[in-house]
Amino acid sequence: MIMPALSSDLEELIEVDIALTVRERQNEILRASVAADGCIVVRDGERLVAFVTWDLGFFNRPFVRLLVVIDSHRRRGLGRRLLLAVERAAAAYAELFVSTEAINAPMQALLAVHGYVPSGSIDNINAPGNAELVFYKRLSE
Ligand SMILES: CC(C)(COP(=O)(O)OP(=O)(O)OC[C@H]1O[C@@H](n2cnc3c(N)ncnc32)[C@H](O)[C@@H]1OP(=O)(O)O)[C@@H](O)C(=O)NCCC(=O)NCCS
Secondary structure, rough: OOOEEOOHHHHHHHHHOOOOOOHHHHHHHHHHHHHOOOEEEEOOOEEEEEEEEEEEEEEEOOOOOOOOEOOOHHOOOHHHHHHHHHHHHHHHEEEEEEEEEEEOOHHHHHHHOOOEEEEEEOOOOOOOOOOOOEEEEEOOO
16 A cells, blocks of 8 residues: 555654664654655555655755665565655656665665666765765656
């Protein structure tokens, strides 16, 4: 079941340990994205197993901020489905940006398979030697 997040999902979203950013930042992103209708969740029965958040906070462009599938549910196409859901939601903007750490091979593989191309990198976001890589996809409406 893939659906827009409701405010009642927030507590469960915050419980997901994503280890991508510091807790406070993760919580801020989740609160803001749920409030702005920029969060989509996947449930397996009652359990929240994956989510994506996006907003216009990257040079006023649509930008995927967090895409997370819990360990037990990876490699079942959920990451791909959530990315496609954001592509549909952002179609009116005709473009979508995503970023990930240089060390994140799974995310880079997912992006490469789905037509995202490199769009630069940012130092000083993560630990030295682990640049934040930006990717871009042109969307057609
Ligand atoms: C990156 C992540 C979202 C991928 O989610 P997922 O649901 O496992 O991905 P999918 O099943 O949709 O994979 C689609 C395709 O991407 C590629 N891919 C995904 N994970 C991969 C991996 N670990 N190794 C190689 N290729 C991978 C494959 O081509 C895959 O297709 P296939 O399974 O038919 O070979 C997931 O690993 C995750 O949540 N990681 C931790 C959080 C994170 O790093 N998020 C990204 C930065 S915000």
